[in-house]
Amino acid sequence: MDFQDIILKLNQYWAKQGCAVMPPGPVAGFPAQPAHLCLAGAARAALGAGGPGDLPGRYRYLVLLRPAPPDIRRVFLNSLKAAGLDRAEHDVRWLAADRETGPGWELLLDGLPAARFVYPRQAGGVELVFSLERLALASQRRKNTSDLAWAGRLTYGDLHSGPDGEGA
Amino acid sequence: MTGRDVLLEVLAENLPARLLPPAVERLKQLAAGEFAAAGLACGGIEAYGTCRRLVLYARDLPAGPATKALAGIFPRLLARLDFPDAMTWEPSGFRFPRPLRGLVALHGEKLVAFSLAGVKSGRDTDGHDAAGPRRLRVPSAERYFRTLEHACVLVKDEERLDALRRGLAAAGKRMKLEIEPDGGLLRETLYLAEYPVVVVGGFSQEYLALPTELLRGALKAGLFFPVADAAGRLQPYFAGVRDGLSKGQRNVEDGFRAAAEAALAAAARRRAG
Numbered sequence A: 001m002d003f004q005d006i007i008l009k010l011n012q013y014w015a016k017q018g019c020a021v022m023p024p025g026p027v028a029g030f031p032a033q034p035a036h037l038c039l040a041g042a043a044r045a046a047l048g049a050g051g052p053g054d055l056p057g058r059y060r061y062l063v064l065l066r067p068a069p070p071d072i073r074r075v076f077l078n079s080l081k082a083a084g085l086d087r088a089e090h091d092v093r094w095l096a097a098d099r100e101t102g103p104g105w106e107l108l109l110d111g112l113p114a115a116r117f118v119y120p121r122q123a124g125g126v127e128l129v130f131s132l133e134r135l136a137l138a139s140q141r142r143k144n145t146s147d148l149a150w151a152g153r154l155t156y157g158d159l160h161s162g163p164d165g166e167g168a
Numbered sequence B: 001m002t003g004r005d006v007l008l009e010v011l012a013e014n015l016p017a018r019l020l021p022p023a024v025e026r027l028k029q030l031a032a033g034e035f036a037a038a039g040l041a042c043g044g045i046e047a048y049g050t051c052r053r054l055v056l057y058a059r060d061l062p063a064g065p066a067t068k069a070l071a072g073i074f075p076r077l078l079a080r081l082d083f084p085d086a087m088t089w090e091p092s093g094f095r096f097p098r099p100l101r102g103l104v105a106l107h108g109e110k111l112v113a114f115s116l117a118g119v120k121s122g123r124d125t126d127g128h129d130a131a132g133p134r135r136l137r138v139p140s141a142e143r144y145f146r147t148l149e150h151a152c153v154l155v156k157d158e159e160r161l162d163a164l165r166r167g168l169a170a171a172g173k174r175m176k177l178e179i180e181p182d183g184g185l186l187r188e189t190l191y192l193a194e195y196p197v198v199v200v201g202g203f204s205q206e207y208l209a210l211p212t213e214l215l216r217g218a219l220k221a222g223l224f225f226p227v228a229d230a231a232g233r234l235q236p237y238f239a240g241v242r243d244g245l246s247k248g249q250r251n252v253e254d255g256f257r258a259a260a261e262a263a264l265a266a267a268a269r270r271r272a273g
Helices: A003-016 A072-082 A132-140 B017-037 B065-079 B141-150 B157-175 B183-190 B205-209 B212-221 B249-272
Strands: A037-044 A059-066 A092-099 A102-109 A112-118 A126-131 A149-151 B004-012 B045-049 B053-061 B100-107 B124-126 B135-137 B196-202 B225-228 B234-243
Touching (some): A003 A072, A003 A149, A072 A126, A092 A112, A092 B234, A112 A132, A112 B249, A126 A132, B004 B124, B017 B053, B017 B065, B053 B141, B065 B100, B100 B141, B135 B141, B157 B234, B196 B249, B205 B249, B212 B234, B234 B249
Antiparallel strands (some): A112 A126, B004 B053, B004 B100, B045 B053, B124 B135, B225 B234
16 A cells, blocks of 8 residues: 555544544644544654654554543554554554553554554543554565555655655 | 363553563462452463563463452452553543553453443554454453464563474574574563564674674674674674564565674774774
8 A cells, every 4th residue: 555545544533433533744743632532643753753662663652532432442453454454464563651641552564563552541532653664664564665566656765865764 | 061261361552571581470470369269170280471461371261250369369469469661541541551442351252341440441552563454353261372473473481482492403504504592682572573573684794703792792782692603703694573464574684784883883883992
């Protein structure tokens, strides 16, 4: 699945879950209000991201859901499926992680960090962050980010001249 | 008339691996105390844990008023588990390491009805993630382990450990090399997969130039078992453990290799400093 199709499929999937799909932008975090909220959208990683323990790549897909639905685990796995990654064909393991913002997991997709899943203590609800590069690498079975098909014959490398994994 | 077995399964979002062994032990102890206090004599109490489940199993409890007593005991037991790192996620304020999403409670075929953390006990649970979202009906306490095994979940810790050890031994034999069975990593891996499947792979020879202990440490930190020859010299291979059947094995092999090499590259960079 092309890089841009992954974004489009995720937008479609989360819109169907009742999320407001936001235009791409910096990661802003949960607004304090309202009590019921669902936001989703592609975003650039924050400056300085890509350090130890962080997700790889320049681009994130961010989902904020408040409250977290009881079947959020399945909703999450289905979103991977929407992005072309069937759980039956890929390994997913959940490494428990306690972040400053709250408890959650680092998700390993075929052994590599691909997403974060956090229950923020302050804001409530659940926050999901995917590395779009990692989803695309697994989906397209590529080793290098620059070889990823972005849209048809246009590659990730054609669109980004800097080295892989830089935050901005 | 002899008694029927008792099952309590707590289905949760993935529980931290390090919390599971003590929780399993405590669940067993607390249950023994509660059963004794209620005058329930059974033929033995067992407890098990996977990354998604805590399971209590008691054999041979006489039918009749016991079922009702269990409905009082089960929620009390779970509340008394008392985890060091717990969160709340629903209005009742029940505390657990991660959200609790399902309860199966049976005495033979009979439902033990109670509710906890906004969840009602029932007869349905999840099978293995890789099998998709189909719900699984548990016909009776006695058929629980078989039902879950058919859905690719090895509930019993020692059965998973056996499967893991067998998988590592078989993979080692195929490679004609020794996979180092690190105890800490075995324990952690045991609570990261409901159906552990061993996957072997190789990494670039250049990393063999790293000091042996650094190499071992980097592989283990990446959740990989080091591989050595008969003389104990490390080889450019590793064994990893995936959760689920060996479908899409190429995807997993490629990912594991990239993960192992990333861990080794990071260790090499730290050393070069």
